[in-house]
Amino acid sequence: MTLPGPPANVRRTRVVIIGAGPAGVTAAATLARHGVTPIVIDEAAKPGGQIYRQPPDGAARPPREIYGFDAAKATRIHGLFKDLQSAAKIDYRSQTLVWNITRNEQRFRLDLLHNGVQATLDADKIILATGAVDRALPFPGWVLPGVFTLGAAQIALKSQGVAIGRRVALIGAGPLLPLLVNQYLAVGIKPVAALDVAPFIAKLRAFGGLAAQPATLLKGAYYTARAAALGCAITSNVRSIRALGDSRVTGLAYATADGKTHEIACDGIAASFGLRSESQLADLAGCRFEFDNASRQWQPLRDRVGRSSVSGVYIAGDGAAIGGADVAELAGEQAALALLDDGGTPTSVERRHTLDRALRRQSRFRRALESAYPFPAHLVANIPDGLIICRCEGITAGQLRDSIARRHPTDVNRLKAFSRLGMGRCQGRMCGHVGAELLAAHAGCGIVEAGRLRAQPPIKPIPLTSALATEVSS
Amino acid sequence: MTLANTCDVAIIGGGTAGCAAAVHLRRAGMQVILVERDRCGGGASGVNFGGVRTQGRNPVELPLAIRSRAIWSTLNELLGEDVEFDATGHLKLARSPADMAELEAYALLAREAGLDLTLIGPNAIRAEVPWLGAAVVGASLAPNDGQANPRLVAPAYARLARRLGVDIREQTSVTAARRTEHGFEIDAASATITSRLLINTAGMGAAAIARLFGEEVPLEAMMPNMVVTEPVPYIATRSIGVCGGDIYIRQIPRGNVIFGGGRGGGDWMDWRSRSSTETTLTNIPKLVDIVPAFRDALIIRSWSGIDGLTPDKLPVIGPSMTTPGLLHAFGFCGSGFQLGPVIGEILAELALKGGSSSPLDAFRIDRFTQPGLAAATA
Numbered sequence: 049m050t051l052p053g054p055p056a057n058v059r060r061t062r063v064v065i066i067g068a069g070p071a072g073v074t075a076a077a078t079l080a081r082h083g084v085t086p087i088v089i090d091e092a093a094k095p096g097g098q099i100y101r102q103p104p105d106g107a108a109r110p111p112r113e114i115y116g117f118d119a120a121k122a123t124r125i126h127g128l129f130k131d132l133q134s135a136a137k138i139d140y141r142s143q144t145l146v147w148n149i150t151r152n153e154q155r156f157r158l159d160l161l162h163n164g165v166q167a168t169l170d171a172d173k174i175i176l177a178t179g180a181v182d183r184a185l186p187f188p189g190w191v192l193p194g195v196f197t198l199g200a201a202q203i204a205l206k207s208q209g210v211a212i213g214r215r216v217a218l219i220g221a222g223p224l225l226p227l228l229v230n231q232y233l234a235v236g237i238k239p240v241a242a243l244d245v246a247p248f249i250a251k252l253r254a255f256g257g258l259a260a261q262p263a264t265l266l267k268g269a270y271y272t273a274r275a276a277a278l279g280c281a282i283t284s285n286v287r288s289i290r291a292l293g294d295s296r297v298t299g300l301a302y303a304t305a306d307g308k309t310h311e312i313a314c315d316g317i318a319a320s321f322g323l324r325s326e327s328q329l330a331d332l333a334g335c336r337f338e339f340d341n342a343s344r345q346w347q348p349l350r351d352r353v354g355r356s357s358v359s360g361v362y363i364a365g366d367g368a369a370i371g372g373a374d375v376a377e378l379a380g381e382q383a384a385l386a387l388l389d390d391g392g393t394p395t396s397v398e399r400r401h402t403l404d405r406a407l408r409r410q411s412r413f414r415r416a417l418e419s420a421y422p423f424p425a426h427l428v429a430n431i432p433d434g435l436i437i438c439r440c441e442g443i444t445a446g447q448l449r450d451s452i453a454r455r456h457p458t459d460v461n462r463l464k465a466f467s468r469l470g471m472g473r474c475q476g477r478m479c480g481h482v483g484a485e486l487l488a489a490h491a492g493c494g495i496v497e498a499g500r501l502r503a504q505p506p507i508k509p510i511p512l513t514s515a516l517a518t519e520v521s522s
Numbered sequence: 523m524t525l526a527n528t529c530d531v532a533i534i535g536g537g538t539a540g541c542a543a544a545v546h547l548r549r550a551g552m553q554v555i556l557v558e559r560d561r562c563g564g565g566a567s568g569v570n571f572g573g574v575r576t577q578g579r580n581p582v583e584l585p586l587a588i589r590s591r592a593i594w595s596t597l598n599e600l601l602g603e604d605v606e607f608d609a610t611g612h613l614k615l616a617r618s619p620a621d622m623a624e625l626e627a628y629a630l631l632a633r634e635a636g637l638d639l640t641l642i643g644p645n646a647i648r649a650e651v652p653w654l655g656a657a658v659v660g661a662s663l664a665p666n667d668g669q670a671n672p673r674l675v676a677p678a679y680a681r682l683a684r685r686l687g688v689d690i691r692e693q694t695s696v697t698a699a700r701r702t703e704h705g706f707e708i709d710a711a712s713a714t715i716t717s718r719l720l721i722n723t724a725g726m727g728a729a730a731i732a733r734l735f736g737e738e739v740p741l742e743a744m745m746p747n748m749v750v751t752e753p754v755p756y757i758a759t760r761s762i763g764v765c766g767g768d769i770y771i772r773q774i775p776r777g778n779v780i781f782g783g784g785r786g787g788g789d790w791m792d793w794r795s796r797s798s799t800e801t802t803l804t805n806i807p808k809l810v811d812i813v814p815a816f817r818d819a820l821i822i823r824s825w826s827g828i829d830g831l832t833p834d835k836l837p838v839i840g841p842s843m844t845t846p847g848l849l850h851a852f853g854f855c856g857s858g859f860q861l862g863p864v865i866g867e868i869l870a871e872l873a874l875k876g877g878s879s880s881p882l883d884a885f886r887i888d889r890f891t892q893p894g895l896a897a898a899t900a
Contacts, residue, residue, distance in 0.1 A: 148799060150787075159799045166803060454603070455677065458561060458692075465568065465673040473752050473822055505797065509752060509820035515806035516817075 061391055064089060064158060064169065066146050066329060067177035069097020070121075070373045071365025071380035073129050075175045078384035080137035082393050087139040087169070089146055089160070095129040096122065097179055098199065099373045101206045114206050116231060117267055121373065148505035149174070149333040156333065156360065161510050165517045173360045173391070175383050176330055176348075177376070178367035182320035183345075184478045185427050189291025191439050194316050198224045201318035205231055213316020217241040217300045219289055221321040222421045223372075226271035226282060228318070233278050240314050241283070242275060243302055245321065245424040248284035257416025260409050264374070287426065291317050321424055323370045324481065330367070331503035334358045339496045342415060343370055344423040345481065346500040352404065354383030355390075362387050375410045378403050428485045437486070438479040440472020448483060452490045459499035460484040473509055476501040529553040529689070531873055532708050532717035534696050534731055536562035538859070539851045540723035541679035541690075542866020543873075548686040550874055555689045555717065556680075557696055557710045560793070563676025565725050566854070567862060569827035571748060571770060571782045572672045573761055574860045576637055577612050577664035578628070580836060582884035583861075584635035589880060590864035591666060597863060601678040605670050610772070612667030612761045613642075613651065615812065616660040621765035625662040639664055653757045657811040669761050669772050672859055679866070696724075699734050701845050719847045719873050723865075726790050726830045728838075728852030735845040737887050739838055743790035744831035744856055746782050747801040751819040753777025758813055769808045779816055781809050786826030797824035831855045832890070839865065839885035841872060849873060850887055 063079060065072045068090035079086045088095075094102040100122040103109060111119035132138045141162065148159035156174055160167040182197035189195065196204075196212050198220050204210045211232065216239045218228055229242045258265045272282055285305040292299035292311070301311045322343070330348040331337070336357040337346045347369045354362045364383040365376030382403045385395045431437070433446030448467055457463035460470075460483050469483045470476025476483070480501040487498040531547050533540045536558030544556045556562075574594055576587040598604050616622040622643075629639040640663040642650055647660055654661075684690055691710065698709040705718040722731045729741040758773035769783035783805045788795035802824055810817045830853040832838065837855065842848035849872050851865045858865075864880070871878045 150796065150799070157799075168799070455681065462561065462564075466677070471823070473820070475823060504823050504825055505799070506821060506824070509822050511820050512751070512806050512810060512817060515803040516810065 061172045062087065062170065063173045063175065063387065064171040065175045065177060067097065067179055067365070067367065068092065068095035068129065069099060069177060069179050069365060069376060070125055071376035072177035073125050074377045074380035075177060075364060075384040076132055076138050077128050078381045079388070080132050082388050082395065084388070085137060085139060087141060089141045089144045091143065091145050093143050096126055098203065100125050101203060102126065103207055107208060109209060113234065116234060145508060146329060147507050147510055149329050151334055154360070159505070161514055164511060164514055166514045173387055174333065175362045175364060175387065176367050177365045177380055178326040178329055180323040180325050180366035180370055181477060183322045183324040183481065185321045185424065186431060186435050186437050186482060187289045187291070187319070187427060188432065188435060189293065191436050192291050192293050192297050193295070194293065194297030195291050196316070196318045197320040198228050198318045199320060202228055202231065205235065209235070211237050211316070212318055213314065215240045215314040216316040216318065217243070217312065217314045219243045219245065219317065219319035221245045221424050222323065223268055223417065226268060226275060229275045229280055229282065230271045233275065233280065238278065239280050240312055241300060242280050243286040243289065244282050244284045245286050245427060246284065246421045250422055251420040254416040254420035257412055258420065260416065261413040264413065289319065322421060323366060325367050325369060327367060328503035328507040330356060330361070330363055332505060332507070333361050335361060337500065340369065342418040344495070353386035354379060355386055371410060371414050375407065375414070378407050378410070382407065428482065429489065437482050438469045438472065440474050441468045443467055443469050445486060448486050449490055452487060457487065459497065460487055460501055461499060463487050464501060470501050475504065475507070527713050528716045529555045530717065531719045531721060532557070532706060532715050533721040533723060534708070535722065535724035535728065536676065536680055536690065536692065537565055537567035537723060537725055538563070538676040538679060538862025539865035539869065540721065541676050541683055542863055543721055543723065543869035544683040544688045545679055545686060546866055546870035547873060548683060548688050550870065555691065555715050556683065557694050557708065558690065558692045559695050559727065561692050562680035562690065566827050566829040566858065567676040568673050569825055570672045570746065570859045571780065572669050572772065572859065573770065574607060574668045574670050575612050575761065575763070576667055576860070577614055577639060577662065578763055579857065581631050581635050583836065584632065584637055586861055586864050586880050588636055590861050593863040601682055603678050605674045605678055607668060607670040609666055609668035610760050612664045612763060613661045614763045614765065615658045616765055617657050618659065622660045624765050625660065629662055637664065653813055653815055655811050655814045667761060675862065696731070699731060701735065705847060719849065721869055721873065722848065722850045723852060725852055726828045728830065728850065732850060732887065735842055735848055737842060737844055738891055739853065739887060740833055740890055741830040741853055744829045745786040745788050745795045745826040746856055747784050747786040747797050747805070747826060748780065748782045749797065749802050749805065749821055749824045751779040751816065752822050754779065754816060754819045757815055762812060769805050769812070771809060771812060779819060781805060783808070788826060790828045793828065795826035795828050797826050829854060829856050829858065837885055838887045839868065840882045840887065843888040
């Protein structure tokens with residue numbers, strides 16, 4: 049049977065995919081397979097996203113060394129993208145930041161920064177595959193030089209083969225911790241401590257749900273067991289942490305569940321507490337958000353196949369909800385199929401059902417993972433007044449509490465207006481959620497009422513000089 | 523909780539003017555209910571440039587601006603908190619000989635109105651303000667002008683009003699208002715508020731309130747375009763404007779540079795506003811021409827807001843011409859932040875005494891529908 053070709057107007061529709069991680073790559077491949085040539089915009093120099101980040105030219109290493117168990121997946125994603133590129137099935141714009149999206153009637157205008165120069169791009173449809181960032185939480189000493197996030201430590205390792213120190217302590221509340229411990233072990237560095245702020249019992253309780261993805265569960269168990277076998281056992285249920293040092297990190301103090309305190313010398317600490325969706329572009333595009341209790345974060349609303357609340361905007365991967373690379377691959381394809389479907393291009397019903405089933409299985413696993421690694425509320429509840437929460441602006445917990453007590457902000461945007469929280473270079477990407485937690489705790493409102501910081505362009509800093517060069521439009 | 527819905531004065535709109543009026547009326551013993559659609563100070567009062575500027579205003583506004591400037595000096599004591607007012611002075615720059623002539627002419631007019639400006643010629647400007655770029659050929663300095671944090675002022679007035687006993691109802695929209703035999707009835711959320719007097723300080727929403735009482739004001743939505751950079755070394759110790767008004771710049775001591783000019787975009791009917799990339803990119807070369815040292819800074823945020831713009835770029839301030847007991851103050855055309863404190867005082871005077879010590883003829887609401895009046899005040 050010959051399927052009718054897509055109507056002419058669909059072929060002329062300009063589709064822009066933002067992000068070239070697993071979700072962006074499979075979305076691009078799916079569109080290409082159906083005769084649509086998307087523009088793929090990515091901040092990095094090479095495709096792969098954070099999870100399958102590639103080393104720069106001249107620093108190539110065997111995939112097995114960089115990606116471990118996931119080497120085959122990484123190689124497949126890289127290969128898929130390379131094929132699309134060489135067949136001219138996509139228009140790839142690397143090292144390009146989309147810093148703003150505005151809706152203009154039925155189209156979208158994207159503001160771009162590339163090579164230090166401004167450009168604009170009009171789009172009919174957008175797939176946001178913007179990925180995630182570490183969820184940072186403040187702890188005493190977290191602003192000392194030598195303290196990183198787990199994600200940053202992993203990027204340094206994957207991209208440049210660089211460790212964050214000689215004596216490294218790793219702290220986490222998510223599956224990234226055992227993974228990074230193993231990645232360090234693989235390059236011959238034994239972390240001096242591996243601390244998990246989630247209780248072990250939560251992982252046991254979540255076991256049933258985790259079994260929905262036996263391979264992934266095994267991989268996690270393997271990483272944890274292997275770390276222990278190599279003398280770097282992961283300590284669960286860590287109650288408090290403190291980076292020590294004056295001008296840079298010289299040690300780490302922490303308390304375990306038995307009430308004992310420990311102190312170790314180290315020159316590098318990587319700590320983060322799960323991941324947070326990078327959803328500012330969805331916000332600027334006008335997408336509605338909802339609060340997800342399980343992951344304790346705001347997520348752009350989307351239907352089962354990735355349609356956002358804004359017609360023409362689709363969201364896939366960790367940028368919509370934290371699900372990991374395997375979910376992102378499926379969701380990228382699914383969002384692309386939904387986009388094609390909405391535009392009248394015939395797609396395989398069977399394939400859509402397969403994706404749907406696979407994603408539902410993954411979502412059970414994800415829910416279990418979230419209960420295995422619950423949000424470490426105990427770390428936020430007792431933040432001392434002197435601790436800096438917003439490091440761009442140097443705003444302490446005490447200043448925030450004072451602002452809450454005296455000025456009665458009703459939501460975190462109001463708290464921002466009064467206190468400068470989130471007004472610096474990162475625009476609240478690192479501290480906004482903590483501000484909301486403090487507000488909820490001290491104003492007696494719920495975390496949902498505390499709200500989320502509204503995105504304001506640019507989503508990342510852009511140089512004034514970018515407007516002094518020639519503007520390019522396409 | 524049952525709220526008393528009867529008061530002496532009802533105020534619609536919790537910007538600086540409305541909240542300041544509430545403070546002064548309450549201090550005079552009035553029972554006041556203030557209704558705010560969103561949050562006090564969340565509109566144009568809170569998202570503007572933060573300029574506390576007398577220089578460059580239409581001479582008919584100067585008596586109000588000069589009186590307001592005196593309040594700014596005591597505002598921290600009045601409000602019981604720091605609103606970051608800094609009397610940095612305001613430089614209005616000339617970028618051509620024609621601009622310089624304009625500044626000279628304005629200085630004469632301003633002096634008559636009681637505002638002393640210092641003209642700085644082409645030779646002196648390099649020595650006195652070395653951080654200005656070569657594009658600048660001269661300037662006029664208003665030494666007492668300055669800047670403040672707009673996010674703090676109106677909310678501080680609102681909190682003071684609350685402490686004094688004003689009933690402030692936020693996130694409460696007015697759906698109807700009418701004159702009754704003894705005063706007014708205002709439908710706000712599920713309540714009907716009864717008042718003797720009514721004050722309309724509803725910003726862009728004020729034209730709709732005025733219309734309820736048969737008064738038409740051709741108010742256009744005006745969305746400014748504001749941008750802020752990361753902190754860079756503090757050199758621009760004075761607030762900056764230019765002839766033509768196409769760009770305005772200030773730097774705060776912590777280093778951030780705030781610059782505005784031109785228009786943002788959005789839809790005021792939905793109360794949505796955004797900065798415009800075109801406008802921002804147009805403003806950047808102008809900024810760098812004026813203060814070359816800012817060239818390497820990064821932009822970290824941009825925003826807009828919604829103000830009301832009148833055809834003659836002057837606000838409406840004063841009593842209704844159709845309805846006794848109704849007072850208006852709106853349409854500040856993007857330059858109301860400095861005036862806010864005095865507008866509160868003037869509204870209180872009008873409410874309590876039926877007149878103000880400041881001249882308000884130029885701001886009559888009927889000037890748009892009575893052509894003779896418009897000509898007289900132009």
